[in-house]
Amino acid sequence: xxxxxxxxxxxxxxxxxxxxxxxxxxxxxxxxxxxxxxxxxxxxxxxxxxxxxxxxxxxxxxxxxxxxxxxxxxxxxxxxxxxxxxxxxxxxxxxxxxxxxxxxxxxxxxxxxxxxxxxxxxxxxxxxxxxxxxxxxxxxxxxxxxxxxxxxxxxxxxxxxxxxxxxxxxxxxxxxxxxxxxxxxxxxxxxxxxxxxxxxxxxxxxxxxxxxxxxxxxxxxxxxxxxxxxx
Amino acid sequence: xxxxxxxxxxxxxxxxxxxxxxxxxxxxxxxxxxxxxxxxxxxxxxxxxxxxxxxxxxxxxxxxxxxxxxxxxxxxxxxxxxxxxxxxxxxxxxxxxxxxxxxxxxxxxxxxxxxxxxxxxxxxxxxxxxxxxxxxxxxxxxxxxxxxxxxxxxxxxxxxxxxxxxxxxxxxxxxxxxxxxxxxxxxxxxxxxxxxxxxxxxxxxxxxxxxxxxxxxxxxxxxxxxxxxxxxxxxxxxxxxxxxxxxxxxxx
Numbered sequence: 001x002x003x004x005x006x007x008x009x010x011x012x013x014x015x016x017x018x019x020x021x022x023x024x025x026x027x028x029x030x031x032x033x034x035x036x037x038x039x040x041x042x043x044x045x046x047x048x049x050x051x052x053x054x055x056x057x058x059x060x061x062x063x064x065x066x067x068x069x070x071x072x073x074x075x076x077x078x079x080x081x082x083x084x085x086x087x088x089x090x091x092x093x094x095x096x097x098x099x100x101x102x103x104x105x106x107x108x109x110x111x112x113x114x115x116x117x118x119x120x121x122x123x124x125x126x127x128x129x130x131x132x133x134x135x136x137x138x139x140x141x142x143x144x145x146x147x148x149x150x151x152x153x154x155x156x157x158x159x160x161x162x163x164x165x166x167x168x169x170x171x172x173x174x175x176x177x178x179x180x181x182x183x184x185x186x187x188x189x190x191x192x193x194x195x196x197x198x199x200x201x202x203x204x205x206x207x208x209x210x211x212x213x214x215x216x217x218x219x220x221x222x223x224x225x226x227x228x229x230x231x
Numbered sequence: 232x233x234x235x236x237x238x239x240x241x242x243x244x245x246x247x248x249x250x251x252x253x254x255x256x257x258x259x260x261x262x263x264x265x266x267x268x269x270x271x272x273x274x275x276x277x278x279x280x281x282x283x284x285x286x287x288x289x290x291x292x293x294x295x296x297x298x299x300x301x302x303x304x305x306x307x308x309x310x311x312x313x314x315x316x317x318x319x320x321x322x323x324x325x326x327x328x329x330x331x332x333x334x335x336x337x338x339x340x341x342x343x344x345x346x347x348x349x350x351x352x353x354x355x356x357x358x359x360x361x362x363x364x365x366x367x368x369x370x371x372x373x374x375x376x377x378x379x380x381x382x383x384x385x386x387x388x389x390x391x392x393x394x395x396x397x398x399x400x401x402x403x404x405x406x407x408x409x410x411x412x413x414x415x416x417x418x419x420x421x422x423x424x425x426x427x428x429x430x431x432x433x434x435x436x437x438x439x440x441x442x443x444x445x446x447x448x449x450x451x452x453x454x455x456x457x458x459x460x461x462x463x464x465x466x467x468x469x470x471x472x473x474x475x476x477x478x479x480x481x482x483x
Contacts, residue, residue, distance in 0.1 A: 047482075051314075053481060054477075054478055054479075069316045069318060073316040077310075079310040081307045100317070
């Protein structure tokens with residue numbers, strides 16, 4: 001069954017078209033890389049899925065529902081921005097997620113925080129940018145959601161933390177859930193991906209399984225990407 | 232969910248307001264003591280600090296209630312707030328009621344401080360009996376007095392809610408532009424204020440042309456007319472805000 005379906009999905013900002021007639025279907029239980037150069041419309045697509053933007057045309061359904069309260073209950077979203085309240089302590093945020101999300105697994109969050117040596121008593125204000133990103137990712141991954149939408153989850157952190165984060169994603173991954181990871185750091189995540197979606201200038205270029213790309217082209221997704229988007 | 236949202240909004244503002252109220256009341260008490268002791272120089276300094284804080288309460292209340300809406304919903308924190316499984320209505324109402332509560336609390340802090348300051352020359356215990364004596368001297372009694380009290384209270388609450396909603400609508404309208412959002416909000420504030428003044432003056436003009444007999448019942452009528460006008464304002468600004476946050480949302 002498709003967890004995410006877009007048909008003719010279009011988003012315009014004034015005269016600029018950010019997404020142009022995207023038709024897409026993502027199956028349950030896959031780890032999907034949403035790949036494309038900067039400004040190709042990856043973040044716009046994820047924002048539309050989260051109801052942070054309204055489509056200019058076409059439609060989008062998550063688990064058969066239009067973005068709304070029902071979809072927000074089952075989608076765990078990691079935006080590119082740090083959205084955490086600076087005045088809160090890490091423990092306040094854990095409470096916050098527990099208050100609003102029924103699928104939030106508190107003990108899992110606390111365990112991950114402990115593993116990354118982040119003290120729950122620390123105020124967000126005192127944490128470095130990278131640590132804040134880790135906290136955010138932990139909160140997002142500690143939900144037992146049906147669909148995870150991760151926008152550049154490894155962009156701002158060091159390579160060691162990057163490995164931990166990818167492991168976290170795989171380790172927490174429940175076979176019933178789908179993970180969509182938007183990034184341009186393909187080499188780092190290639191090993192965890194089942195499928196890829198390639199978009200460029202707002203248009204869908206290709207949806208394929210990673211194996212298919214390797215078989216057909218005889219190269220890695222990273223090498224394939226570099227060839228397709230050669231400047 | 233509204234209760235949970237308000238819990239966090241109240242906390243976010245409380246950590247600034249409560250220490251400020253504390254300091255404000257403390258300065259009031261120190262001033263009243265200095266005045267009783269009649270120490271000229273410390274009193275002059277104390278009085279100016281008090282004056283600044285008095286203005287500060289008003290400015291802080293306005294700025295913080297605007298900021299929590301702008302930052303928490305339209306800034307980066309909006310990415311968290313708008314992906315919570317709650318409706319836009321609840322997000323708006325939480326901000327509205329939180330602001331309302333802090334306006335009332337700021338008003339109470341102001342009153343407490345004025346009572347403290349005036350205690351220098353006035354026996355505080357005399358205030359309430361004096362008010363009761365004053366009420367007894369009013370030319371209207373019983374039923375009408377109670378009605379006017381209810382009407383004034385209701386009008387006050389609705390005007391305050393309407394004013395907060397107006398400010399939130401101005402902030403939300405800035406979603407129409409991608410740059411200079413603060414400036415745009417301010418522009419919206421000026422333009423809408425002007426339009427509203429013109430509309431209100433037209434209503435007053437039309438009313439003044441009516442040949443009416445003025446008595447206590449028309450006075451009640453005016454009060455209810457004012458309440459209705461306040462309610463209309465409130466709902467217009469509420470729906471503008473709601474429309475912007477649901478249909479035109481575009482976070483930075």
